[in-house]
Amino acid sequence: MDLCCKESDNSEKVYSDEEREKILAVCKVRDDVYSRCIGLMFCLCVRIGEIKALKWSDVDFENKRVYIHRSMVQTLDNGVYRDKCVDRTKGKKKECNRYMNLSDLAISILHKQRKETAFFEYVFMTNDHPLQTNMINKKLKQICEKANVPYLSSHKIRFWAVTAMYNQNLPI
Numbered sequence: 001m002d003l004c005c006k007e008s009d010n011s012e013k014v015y016s017d018e019e020r021e022k023i024l025a026v027c028k029v030r031d032d033v034y035s036r037c038i039g040l041m042f043c044l045c046v047r048i049g050e051i052k053a054l055k056w057s058d059v060d061f062e063n064k065r066v067y068i069h070r071s072m073v074q075t076l077d078n079g080v081y082r083d084k085c086v087d088r089t090k091g092k093k094k095e096c097n098r099y100m101n102l103s104d105l106a107i108s109i110l111h112k113q114r115k116e117t118a119f120f121e122y123v124f125m126t127n128d129h130p131l132q133t134n135m136i137n138k139k140l141k142q143i144c145e146k147a148n149v150p151y152l153s154s155h156k157i158r159f160w161a162v163t164a165m166y167n168q169n170l171p172i
Contacts (some may be wrong), residue, residue: 015152015160022147023140024105036113037124037131041157043106048154049073052130053085054123059102059110066106069097072130083130160166 015023020042027035041051052072056097059066059155068089075084089096102110110123117125137154143153 004156013152013156013159014141014163015149015156019147019149022055023143023148026143026147030143031112033113033124033126034131034136035114036109037144038140038143038154038157040109041154042067042112042160043089043103043109044100045074045088045158047071047135047158048098050089052122052124052133052136053084054113055121056117057121057124059123061102061107061110064102064107065099066102067097067099074133085130 024039024042027039036049041048044051045083046054046068049071050068053070054066054068055070058068058070066164070085070087071089072083072085076082113123117123120128126135133154139155140157141151
């Protein structure tokens with residue numbers, strides 16, 4: 001049985017290639033942990049929880065790839081929301097784990113980040129803790145304003161990546 005899906009125009013709901021380039025230019029100038037995180041999100045097709053859970057042990061500089069197999073999720077602990085790293089992605093199946101190739105830009109971003117967090121377990125940390133989702137989106141909004149690009153949430157970065165892969169005729 002084939003699935004039939006209604007075709008829709010989502011062009012207004014995804015960052016364009018031009019907007020991506022403008023955002024990346026601002027990220028390069030700002031060159032802070034949030035800018036590097038957002039820049040790497042534009043290099044990979046990852047969920048925000050997956051990039052927050054990325055550990056240095058997942059990064060293979062020699063083979064230019066990264067292993068995505070865990071996610072940071074929010075849990076309620078005694079009335080307080082806390083981030084918890086779980087050894088699964090949102091799909092909750094091993095098939096959702098994946099190796100992703102690293103572009104030269106992604107490697108450059110990771111090398112810069114490595115200088116700041118070489119002794120930490122997680123790639124993206126601030127004040128000895130993994131980044132917070134709301135702060136990533138807040139910083140993305142500031143970067144979009146500086147780049148003169150309409151703000152879309154960090155989830156839309158993943159939409160851009162999927163669209164880019166589709167346009168490159170990559171298999172599903």
